[in-house]
Amino acid sequence: MDTKGGHGGEPRPYTAAELMVAVAAREINDGDVVFVGMRLPLLGFQLAKQAHAPNAVGVFELGIVRDAPAPEPIFTMGDLPNLHRATWLADTGDVMGLLQQGLVDVSFIGGAQVDRFGNLNTSYIGGLDQIETRLPGSGGACDLASLARRHIIIMAHEKRRFVPKVDYITSPGYGDGAGWRERAGLPRGGPSTVITTLAILRFDPETREMILSSVHPGATVEDVMAHTGWPLKVAASVAETSAPTEDELLILRRFDPQGFWTGA
Amino acid sequence: MSDSKLMTLAEAVSRFVPDGGAVVAGTALESFIPFAAGHEIIRQRKRDLTLVGPISDILFDQLIGAGCVRKVRAAWVGNVITGSGYNFRRAVESGAIEVEDHSNLTLALALRAAAMGVPFMPARTALGSDLFKTNASLKTMTCPFTGDTLTAVAAIAPDVAIVHVQRADEHGNAHAWGNLGVTREACLASRRIIITAEEIVSHEVTTSDPNRVVTPGFRVSAVAHAPWGAHPSPVPGHYNRDHQMFLDYQEESQTPEAFARWQARWVDGVRSSEDYLARLGEERVAGLRLKHHAPAETVDYGY
Numbered sequence: 001m002d003t004k005g006g007h008g009g010e011p012r013p014y015t016a017a018e019l020m021v022a023v024a025a026r027e028i029n030d031g032d033v034v035f036v037g038m039r040l041p042l043l044g045f046q047l048a049k050q051a052h053a054p055n056a057v058g059v060f061e062l063g064i065v066r067d068a069p070a071p072e073p074i075f076t077m078g079d080l081p082n083l084h085r086a087t088w089l090a091d092t093g094d095v096m097g098l099l100q101q102g103l104v105d106v107s108f109i110g111g112a113q114v115d116r117f118g119n120l121n122t123s124y125i126g127g128l129d130q131i132e133t134r135l136p137g138s139g140g141a142c143d144l145a146s147l148a149r150r151h152i153i154i155m156a157h158e159k160r161r162f163v164p165k166v167d168y169i170t171s172p173g174y175g176d177g178a179g180w181r182e183r184a185g186l187p188r189g190g191p192s193t194v195i196t197t198l199a200i201l202r203f204d205p206e207t208r209e210m211i212l213s214s215v216h217p218g219a220t221v222e223d224v225m226a227h228t229g230w231p232l233k234v235a236a237s238v239a240e241t242s243a244p245t246e247d248e249l250l251i252l253r254r255f256d257p258q259g260f261w262t263g264a
Numbered sequence: 265m266s267d268s269k270l271m272t273l274a275e276a277v278s279r280f281v282p283d284g285g286a287v288v289a290g291t292a293l294e295s296f297i298p299f300a301a302g303h304e305i306i307r308q309r310k311r312d313l314t315l316v317g318p319i320s321d322i323l324f325d326q327l328i329g330a331g332c333v334r335k336v337r338a339a340w341v342g343n344v345i346t347g348s349g350y351n352f353r354r355a356v357e358s359g360a361i362e363v364e365d366h367s368n369l370t371l372a373l374a375l376r377a378a379a380m381g382v383p384f385m386p387a388r389t390a391l392g393s394d395l396f397k398t399n400a401s402l403k404t405m406t407c408p409f410t411g412d413t414l415t416a417v418a419a420i421a422p423d424v425a426i427v428h429v430q431r432a433d434e435h436g437n438a439h440a441w442g443n444l445g446v447t448r449e450a451c452l453a454s455r456r457i458i459i460t461a462e463e464i465v466s467h468e469v470t471t472s473d474p475n476r477v478v479t480p481g482f483r484v485s486a487v488a489h490a491p492w493g494a495h496p497s498p499v500p501g502h503y504n505r506d507h508q509m510f511l512d513y514q515e516e517s518q519t520p521e522a523f524a525r526w527q528a529r530w531v532d533g534v535r536s537s538e539d540y541l542a543r544l545g546e547e548r549v550a551g552l553r554l555k556h557h558a559p560a561e562t563v564d565y566g567y
Contacts, residue, residue, distance in 0.1 A: 038344065044307065061368055062293045063443035076344050078294025078443075080498050084558055089443045092293065092318065093376060096369040098471050100388055123365060128397065134340030134356035137394065140318055142367035146389040169394045184392030185404070186414025207308075245369075 014244050016197045017262040018192060018252055019216055020154060021047060022244035023195050027152050031055045031100070032105040035144055039261055040154050041108030042077060046070070046255045053124050053249055061140040063090045066156065069216040073255050094138075095200045102188055107144035107151045112169065114153060116210050117180075118173025118203060122128060128168070138170050142157035145171035150192040154208045157196035157227050164230040174208035199224045200241055214239040269432040269487045273495040276458045276486035279303045282314045284334075285423035288375065288454060290320035292367075292445040294344060295500065297323050298428040298540060300540075301460050302494035303531045306330040306375050316375075316422050317415045318368045318446055321497060322513050325349035329523045330531070337364040337401075337420060345507060346514040351523060369450055370417045370447045374401060377419035379452035387416040424485075425454035429478060432461040436484025437470035437477050442500035444478070451479035460490035462502050473563070491537050495544070495552070503552045 001247035016042060024044030028034055030053040036045045046069040057096050058066050060077045072081040083089060083103050112135050113121035122141060125133030145163060154159060173191045174180055181190055191210070194201040200214040212224055212234045225232055244252070256262050271279075271375040287305075302323045304489060305313070315324050319340040327333050327343075329351030333480040342349040366374070379547040386405065396402050401418035424432040427447055431563045433440035438459045451457050452494060457479065464487070469537065496506035533555060534540045541549055 013508075027448055060443075062295070063445055076294055076505065078505065079502050080500060080554070083500055084556075086443075089373075089441070091443075091446045091448060092368055093372045095450065096372060096389075100369070109523060123398075129358055134348065134353045136352075137338065137340040137365055138367040139340035140368040142393055143369040143389045144396060146393070160439060168397075169392070172390075172392045175392055180391065185388070186391050187388050228554070 001010055014249055015259070015262055015264045016242055018249060019241065020195050020197065021249045021262060023200060023241060024152060024154060025051060028053045028056050028106060031189070033057045033059060033103055035061070035099060035104045035106045035107035035148055036077065037110065037141070038077065039110065042074065042253060043255055043261060044108065047248060047251050050251045053240065059095050059104060061092060061095060062087070063092050063095055063178040065090070065095065069182050069255070073257055073258060089093045094098060096143060099143060102147070103148060104148045105150070107148040109141045109144055109151055109153055109171055111153055111155045111161070111171070113161055113163055114155060114194065115163055115166045115173070117177060117208055118153065118194065118210060119166045119169045119173060119175065120153060121168045123170045124168040126167060132235070141171045145173065145191070146186055146189070148189050150189055151189055153194045154192070155194070157197060157224065158199040159227050159229050162228040162230075174203065178206060180208075198227060209233055211235050212238060214241045216241045217243055265292045265493075268465065269436050269484060270434040271486055271488060273304050273460060273488040273490055273492065274308070275302060276488045277301060277308055277310075278310050279457055280424050280485050281310055282423060283303055283310055286314040286316055287424050287426060288316040288422040288450045289426045290317040290323050291425065291427060291447040291450040293319050293440055293442065294505075296323060296428045296440065296447070296494050297321055297497035298426045298460050298493060299323055299497065300429070300490040300494060300537065301426045301488075302327055303534065305332055306527065306531045316420055318371045319344065322349060322510060324408045325351045325517060326527075326531075328352050328355050329517060329520075333361055335362040335364070337366060337371070339368045343485065343510055343514055345510045349518045350480040354520070364401060367525075370395070370399075370402060372414070372419040372449060373417040375449035375453040376448055377417065379449045380415070382419065384416045384418050387417055388414060390415050390559055393412075397501065398446055405541050410538050421452065422450070422454045424456045424458060425450045426458045426460070427451060428460045428490065428499070430461065430499060431463040431465045431469065432459045432487050433465055433470045434468045434487055435467060436481035437467065438468055438474040438479070438484070438487075439473065440478045441476060446485065447478060451483065455487040457483055458486045458488065459484055460488045462491055462493065462499060467541035471563070474565070492541060493537070499555070503554070506548070506552055
């Protein structure tokens with residue numbers, strides 16, 4: 001663990017991944033039931049629990065519910081420390097039932113490809129007739145995107161990933177716009193936020209289209225536009241994303257001491 | 265009392281994993297993955313299998329790379345800690361295997377439908393997604409009671425479930441603790457069940473705590489003693505996840521040639537579980553053992 005403290009007013013350096021985790025953690029409200037995904041969201045949940053949401057409850061698709069961070073740094077949600085003093089060890093069907101009933105407030109999903117309405121593709125690049133790249137698939141992502149009260153997308157901001165229309169909808173966002181989820185029969189939800197390496201984006205409550213909401217320190221609106229594959233809508237006033245605080249970084253580096261997930 | 269079902273892993277795989285059969289494995293998702301049994305399937309050169317499971321981690325990728333597989337019915341195939349499974353990628357991109365794309369919930373419900381003896385289970389997931397385009401086991405339906413649009417998930421009844429546990433008796437009563445994923449549904453859904461266990465224990469041990477029995481022993485076909493049989497995945501109470509093995513596998517499976525070397529070293533050349541552990545080395549094995557034990561309070565089933 002990095003224990004170096006006070007930099008005499010010099011802002012402490014942090015990585016893009018650390019900023020993304022801090023932003024993800026801030027999306028968790030105290031008391032939320034959080035369906036925690038792999039990688040960065042795993043850290044985001046741990047950070048939120050310690051920083052500002054002590055009453056958040058974590059639900060993991062493997063069949064784990066816990067109300068405290070794991071006692072040791074973990075790499076995957078199946079690591080044994082994540083089972084230690086869990087509040088419930090159960091079956092995937094049980095935790096998916098919680099989700100399907102509408103009892104999960106927020107979930108996190110990564111993606112390879114996202115489009116202007118927040119549909120995610122983690123299955124096939126290039127479409128089904130001409131498969132260029134086969135990706136691992138849904139896992140629980142389609143279920144989270146379908147059934148959580150809201151979900152948050154975390155991914156790298158690159159033009160090849162931010163496309164006008166995804167090649168395959170693994171995890172539904174807002175389809176082709178307003179009313180699509182309702183027509184499809186989805187009971188609730190939809191993406192609320194996209195956290196990228198450059199910015200935070202949200203969705204227009206009327207049109208359901210993605211809108212640039214805030215740019216990370218060091219990035220500009222122009223950078224974000226240049227790395228987005230469609231003419232991105234921009235909010236009337238674009239904020240600058242708050243950098244991770246000293247406290248957030250201290251906690252984060254305790255959970256990821258070697259920077260495995262959040263290193264440069 | 266039934267006869268003993270205890271046999272070697274080689275005999276269990278030889279007798280109960282038929283060429284062309286459907287095998288459900290990796291049912292606890294990230295833990296208890298039956299790698300020893302999977303590697304035995306590879307050594308016996310089983311062919312044209314249909315693999316069924318939620319995420320499988322790298323087990324399905326290995327079976328695909330070894331040429332054992334014709335079809336995959338799964339939610340996710342890859343390497344949890346690194347992402348892509350390269351054998352899976354190559355096989356799908358070249359058209360060598362067929363894929364039925366599930367989500368974790370639809371896969372769980374497909375097995376639960378078979379476990380319940382019904383043709384399908386309804387769900388609210390995946391509506392509007394393209395899973396319907398690459399999974400003929402999913403259809404939309406109208407609820408006969410509410411009129412809601414629902415997803416109907418067709419039952420999957422595998423030929424055999426392969427399940428790794430902490431301990432089992434010779435009659436097939438298996439104790440598992442931890443998060444069990446879709447293990448219970450998978451056992452009940454399958455025609456046959458192979459249990460691989462860290463420890464073989466007496467019937468007195470398993471019946472002392474019947475809540476912990478995964479599936480009724482009379483449904484089990486084979487019990488095989490397989491210490492470290494889930495390595496590199498973790499087994500609660502026994503050993504931690506061997507992250508390095510998963511990280512190394514990324515490179516070791518990146519090309520068909522690299523994977524052939526991996527298979528020769530870690531599967532084909534392995535003569536026994538002792539030999540496998542020797543290949544891992546004492547230091548590595550020691551590093552994976554539990555550092556902190558946390559036994560539960562006992563419970564009383566008295567009368």
